[in-house]
Amino acid sequence: MKVGVVTFPGSLDDRDAARAIRAGGSDAIALWHDDADLHGVDAVILPGGFSYGDYLRCGAISRFAPVMGSIIEKANSGMPVLGICNGFQILCESHLLPGALTQNQGLHFLCTPQTIRIENTSTPWTTDFKQGAEIVIPLKNGEGSFQCDDQTLAALESEGRVIARYVGENPNGSRNLIAGISNARGNVVGLMPHPEHAIDPLTGPTADGLPFFTSILSAMVGK
Amino acid sequence: MAKIVVEVMLKPEILDPQGKAVAAALPRLGFTFAQSVRQGKRFEIEVDGDPTPAQLAEVSRATETLLANPVIETFVVKVEK
Numbered sequence: 458m459k460v461g462v463v464t465f466p467g468s469l470d471d472r473d474a475a476r477a478i479r480a481g482g483s484d485a486i487a488l489w490h491d492d493a494d495l496h497g498v499d500a501v502i503l504p505g506g507f508s509y510g511d512y513l514r515c516g517a518i519s520r521f522a523p524v525m526g527s528i529i530e531k532a533n534s535g536m537p538v539l540g541i542c543n544g545f546q547i548l549c550e551s552h553l554l555p556g557a558l559t560q561n562q563g564l565h566f567l568c569t570p571q572t573i574r575i576e577n578t579s580t581p582w583t584t585d586f587k588q589g590a591e592i593v594i595p596l597k598n599g600e601g602s603f604q605c606d607d608q609t610l611a612a613l614e615s616e617g618r619v620i621a622r623y624v625g626e627n628p629n630g631s632r633n634l635i636a637g638i639s640n641a642r643g644n645v646v647g648l649m650p651h652p653e654h655a656i657d658p659l660t661g662p663t664a665d666g667l668p669f670f671t672s673i674l675s676a677m678v679g680k
Numbered sequence: 681m682a683k684i685v686v687e688v689m690l691k692p693e694i695l696d697p698q699g700k701a702v703a704a705a706l707p708r709l710g711f712t713f714a715q716s717v718r719q720g721k722r723f724e725i726e727v728d729g730d731p732t733p734a735q736l737a738e739v740s741r742a743t744e745t746l747l748a749n750p751v752i753e754t755f756v757v758k759v760e761k
Contacts, residue, residue: 559690
């Protein structure tokens with residue numbers, strides 16, 4: 458299993474994402490924003506960071522990088538894609554996921570261990586979780602408030618596309634405490650908190666994030 | 681030389697924490713006139729000569745594509761001499 462990790466100018470978490478992929482049992486393949494070639498990967502992770510300095514809007518410029526043209530095409534034909542934090546923002550700007558991530562309600566950049574509940578274990582990124590599992594992984598962003606119109610929100614809820622929700626107080630003003638969503642097909646997932654920083658208790662608050670990276674292997678090999 | 685101005689605002693239903701922070705700061709400085717504040721973006725685009733309707737339509741397309749996110753924002757395009 459080859460999982461690509463895209464590096465944009467300003468990506469921060471590409472190395473941690475690659476490490477998490479290896480810890481999950483797959484090969485991590487470095488992809489470059491300016492190269493449309495996906496090098497035969499089976500899945501892609503868009504990592505966190507501040508691609509293009511978050512200029513204009515988070516993810517607005519990255520969405521037009523050459524590599525994104527290939528990723529959008531493959532995602533629309535079923536390739537699993539996981540966007541974490543800035544990656545989630547890029548997926549929304551690409552219209553692979555609905556809604557948008559806006560400035561945190563409290564205006565502060567948050568950097569804290571956050572409890573989330575996994576609510577959909579049928580996506581290729583969440584199959585190794587137990588339904589309803591509560592995990593603690595880092596939340597670190599300034600623009601993490603998930604917003605969408607009422608109709609989109611109702612569709613996300615009724616179709617089970619809220620894959621993770623914040624537990625406890627709403628950290629950033631996200632509608633319905635949404636921490637992560639999927640597209641209708643389930644192959645494209647966006648997640649605001651960072652599972653790649655929580656795969657080993659030595660370097661993270663927990664190892665609770667690891668199942669995101671073992672799931673992709675189980676899902677693809679189990680097919 | 682004319683200037684095409686694009687103003688981008690968050691839709692009314694989208695929370696604007698920056699605008700709220702400004703609205704909260706004004707009365708602390710003794711400015712008590714504001715019922716509310718919304719903060720937006722303004723783009724100034726210089727073009728040669730008077731913009732044609734076709735050019736303005738192109739600017740609108742570019743704004744929908746890049747300058748604004750129609751999911752959360754509205755915009756107006758206007759010309760300033």
